[in-house]
Amino acid sequence: MTNQPRRILVAIKRVVDYNVRIRVKPDGSGVMLDSVKLSINPFDQIAVEEALRIKERGRADEVVIATIAPADAQATLRNALAMGAQRALHVVTEGASVEPLAAARVLLKLVEKEQPFLVILGKQAIDDDNNQTGQMLAALWNRPQATFASKVELTDTAAKVTREVDAGLETLEVDLPAVVTTDLRLNEPRFVKLPEIMKAKTKPLETLTLASLGIATDARVKVTRTDPPAGRQRGIMVKDTPALFAELQKRGLV
Amino acid sequence: MSQVLVIAEHAGGKLNVSTAKTVKAAASLAGAEIVVAVFTTAGSPVAAQAAQIAGVSRVLEVTHASNDHQLAATLAPQVAEVGKPFTHLFAPSTTFGKDLMPRVAALLDAPQISDVMSVESESRFKRPIYAGNAITTVEVAAGTKIIATIRTASFEAAAGGGNAKVESVASGVTLPSHTRFVALAAASADRPDLQSASKVISGGRALASADAFKLIYGLADKLGAAVGASRAAVDAGYAPNDMQVGQTGKIIAPELYIAIGISGAIQHLTGIKDARTIVAINKDSEAPIFEVADIGIVGDLFTIVPELEKLIDASRK
Numbered sequence: 001m002t003n004q005p006r007r008i009l010v011a012i013k014r015v016v017d018y019n020v021r022i023r024v025k026p027d028g029s030g031v032m033l034d035s036v037k038l039s040i041n042p043f044d045q046i047a048v049e050e051a052l053r054i055k056e057r058g059r060a061d062e063v064v065i066a067t068i069a070p071a072d073a074q075a076t077l078r079n080a081l082a083m084g085a086q087r088a089l090h091v092v093t094e095g096a097s098v099e100p101l102a103a104a105r106v107l108l109k110l111v112e113k114e115q116p117f118l119v120i121l122g123k124q125a126i127d128d129d130n131n132q133t134g135q136m137l138a139a140l141w142n143r144p145q146a147t148f149a150s151k152v153e154l155t156d157t158a159a160k161v162t163r164e165v166d167a168g169l170e171t172l173e174v175d176l177p178a179v180v181t182t183d184l185r186l187n188e189p190r191f192v193k194l195p196e197i198m199k200a201k202t203k204p205l206e207t208l209t210l211a212s213l214g215i216a217t218d219a220r221v222k223v224t225r226t227d228p229p230a231g232r233q234r235g236i237m238v239k240d241t242p243a244l245f246a247e248l249q250k251r252g253l254v
Numbered sequence: 255m256s257q258v259l260v261i262a263e264h265a266g267g268k269l270n271v272s273t274a275k276t277v278k279a280a281a282s283l284a285g286a287e288i289v290v291a292v293f294t295t296a297g298s299p300v301a302a303q304a305a306q307i308a309g310v311s312r313v314l315e316v317t318h319a320s321n322d323h324q325l326a327a328t329l330a331p332q333v334a335e336v337g338k339p340f341t342h343l344f345a346p347s348t349t350f351g352k353d354l355m356p357r358v359a360a361l362l363d364a365p366q367i368s369d370v371m372s373v374e375s376e377s378r379f380k381r382p383i384y385a386g387n388a389i390t391t392v393e394v395a396a397g398t399k400i401i402a403t404i405r406t407a408s409f410e411a412a413a414g415g416g417n418a419k420v421e422s423v424a425s426g427v428t429l430p431s432h433t434r435f436v437a438l439a440a441a442s443a444d445r446p447d448l449q450s451a452s453k454v455i456s457g458g459r460a461l462a463s464a465d466a467f468k469l470i471y472g473l474a475d476k477l478g479a480a481v482g483a484s485r486a487a488v489d490a491g492y493a494p495n496d497m498q499v500g501q502t503g504k505i506i507a508p509e510l511y512i513a514i515g516i517s518g519a520i521q522h523l524t525g526i527k528d529a530r531t532i533v534a535i536n537k538d539s540e541a542p543i544f545e546v547a548d549i550g551i552v553g554d555l556f557t558i559v560p561e562l563e564k565l566i567d568a569s570r571k
Contacts, residue, residue, distance in 0.1 A: 016384070021387070021520075022384040022387040022388055024387075024388050031383075031384065031387075031388050099365065100356065100366065101359065101360060101363070101365060101366075104360060126384070126385065127383065127384060128383050129368065129369065129382065129383055129384070129385065129501075130366070130368045131352050131356070131368055132356035132359070132366050132368060133356075134356075135326065135353065135354075135355075135356035135357045135360070136356045136357065136359065136360035137360075138327075138357060139330060139356070139357040139358075139360035139361050140360050142430075143432065144327050144430075144432045144433040145326060145327060145353070145357065145433075146433075147326070147349075147352070147353045148349060148352075148353070150495065160436065163349075164349070164495050164496070165349040165350075165353075165438075165496075166348050166349045166350070166449060166496065166504065167265060167438060167440055167496065168438055168439050168440040168494070168496045169438070169439040169495065169496070170435075170437070170438045170439075171435075171436040171437045171438075171439075172325070172433060172434065172435060172436060173433075173434045173436050174327075174432060174433050174434070175432040175433075178432075183502070184485070184489075184502055185488075185489070185495060220365040220394055220395070220398060221365045221367060221392050221393070221394055222392065222393050222394070223390045223391070223392050224378075224391050224392065224393050225390065225391040226383075226388050226389070226390050226391075227388070227389045227390075227391075228387075228388065228389070229382070229386055229387065229388070229389050229527070232527060232532070232545075232546045234544070234545055234546070234547075235532075235547050235548035235549055235550065236548070236549055236550070237544070237549075237550045237551065237552070238549060238550070238551050239551075240551070240553075241551070241553075241557075241558050241561035241562055241565065242561075242565065243551075244533070244535075244549065244551050244558070244562065245562060245565040245566070245569075247549050248510075248533070248549070249569070251531060253453075253509070253510045253531060254477065254566055254569070
C-alpha cells in the first residue's frame with residue numbers, strides 16, 4: 001500500500017435553479033437565462049453529500065470537488081466546499097457549453113491527476129437532462145459504473161451499490177476505483193452553516209484551463225431551435241363521482 | 255442510406271416492448287435498414303421474438319455467458335464491436351438504455367442524443383430539455399455516427415408479424431470482470447408493467463400512508479391498471495421507487511391516467527403529458543394537475559375512490 005490519501009472526486013455542474021420556471025425565447029433561439037438564479041445541480045449536491053458521508057465514516061481522507069464552467073461559477077464550487085469538501089478544481093470554460101463526451105474527457109484528466117478511488121456525480125444535470133457524463137467517464141477510464149445509485153456501501157476494494165432501475169432495485173458489486181452516479185433517494189444533502197461558508201473562502205481552489213488539459217470542446221451536436229412544449233388543453237370538471245363515472249364510460253375507459 | 259442498429263432490451267427471456275418502440279423510431283428514417291441486436295445467453299428465445307417485429311431486416315444474436323444480466327460494463331464492449339458498421343445505434347431511453355448507451359458512445363467516440371422524441375432526418379432530432387419545459391431541435395454534421403436513446407412515450411410499438419433472419423454473431427471482445435450482479439429486488443409482477451400499461455392509476459402525497467395507498471391498488475386491480483406514484487408519495491415511503499412517475503421516474507403514455515391526490519408538480523406532469531386521457535381527483539381546486547386534466551373532480555379521494563369502485567362493480571353486474 002502506498003501512503004496516497006484515499007480520495008473521492010465529485011464532479012458538479014452549475015445549472016438553472018430547480019425552482020426557476022424556464023421560458024423559451026419567442027424567436028426559438030433558446031431559453032431565457034438572463035438573471036435567472038443558478039445553483040448546483042441537485043443530483044450533484046447529493047453526490048457531494050454522499051462523498052462527505054463516506055469520509056465521515058472513515059472510508060476516505062479527502063473529498064475533492066471539480067467543475068467545468070465559466071469563471072463566475074466559482075461561487076458554486078465554494079458552496080460545495082462549505083458543505084465540507086477539502087479542495088476544488090475549476091476547469092474554466094469560455095462560454096461555450098461542453099458536451100458530455102468532452103466533459104468526460106476533462107474529468108478523465110482530473111482523475112489521472114488526482115487518482116481517486118471513487119468518482120461520484122449526479123445521474124443527470126437538470127438543464128440538458130443528458131444523463132451521459134458519468135457513464136462516459138467510466139468507459140474512457142475503463143472502470144466500472146454504478147448509475148442511479150440509491151445506496152452505496154464500501155469495502156476496501158469494492159463498492160456494493162443499489163440502483164434504481166425500471167424493474168425495481170438492482171444491486172451491483174463493482175471493484176474500485178469506480179464511477180457512481182446518484183439518484184434522488186441516495187441521501188438528503190445537509191444545510192450549509194454560516195461559519196462553514198466563511199471557512200470555505202480560504203479552502204484551496206485550483207484553476208485549470210481546457211487548453212492546459214489539451215481537450216478540444218467543439219460541439220458536435222448543435223441546437224438549431226428551441227420551442228415550448230406542445231401544451232395540453234384544459235378539460236372538463238365534473239361535479240360528483242357518478243358524473244365522473246358517466247364521463248369515463250362515455251369515453252370507453254371503464 | 256442509414257443503417258440503424260437497435261439494441262434490444264429484454265429480461266427473463268422476454269423482449270421488452272421498448273424494443274418495438276425503438277424500432278418504430280428507427281422506421282422514421284425512410285429507406286433505413288433496421289437491424290436488431292440481441293445480447294443474450296445460449297438458448298434464449300429473445301432473438302426469435304425480435305425477428306417478429308415488423309420492419310426489422312435482420313436480427314444479430316450475440317451470445318455470451320456474461321449476458322445473463324444486462325450490465326452496461328460487459329454489454330458496452332459487445333455493442334461497440336457489433337455496432338461499428340452502423341450509422342445509428344438506438345436503444346430505448348429506459349434505465350437499461352440510459353445506463354448502457356453513453357458507455358457505448360464513449361467507446362466509439364460518437365456523440366449521444368438522449369431521449370429522442372422525434373427523428374426528423376438522419377442527422378436531425380428533437381429532444382426535451384429542462385424536464386420537458388423546452389423542446390430542442392438538434393443537428394449533427396452529415397455522416398456523423400449517432401448514438402441515441404429513444405423516448406418510448408413518444409413512439410408506438412412497431413407491429414408484429416415480421417419474419418427477419420436471425421444471424422449468430424460471435425463476439426471476440428474480452429469482457430471485464432470488475433462489475434458483478436448481486437441481486438434484483440423486483441417490483442410486484444402480478445400487476446401490469448407501469449411503463450407499457452394502457453391504464454395507470456397513481457397516488458400522491460394526499461394518501462398520507464402506505465396503508466391508505468392500498469386504495470390505489472384496489473382501484474387499479476378493478477380496472478386492470480398498473481400502479482404509479484408521485485415523487486412525494488415515494489419519498490414518503492407510501493410506494494416503492496419503481497412506481498415513481500415523472501421526470502426522474504418513469505415517463506409514460508397510457509390511454510388512461512388517473513391521478514389521485516397528486517397536486518401535479520412540473521416534474522410529475524413531464525412524466526404523463528403524452529397520456530391520452532388524464533383524470534384528476536384532488537381536494538384542492540387550485541392544484542396544477544387540473545390544468546392538464548381532461549376530466550377533473552374536486553373532492554375527498556377517500557370518498558370518491560370507493561364510490562367509483564362501487565359504480566364500476568355495479569356496471570359489471
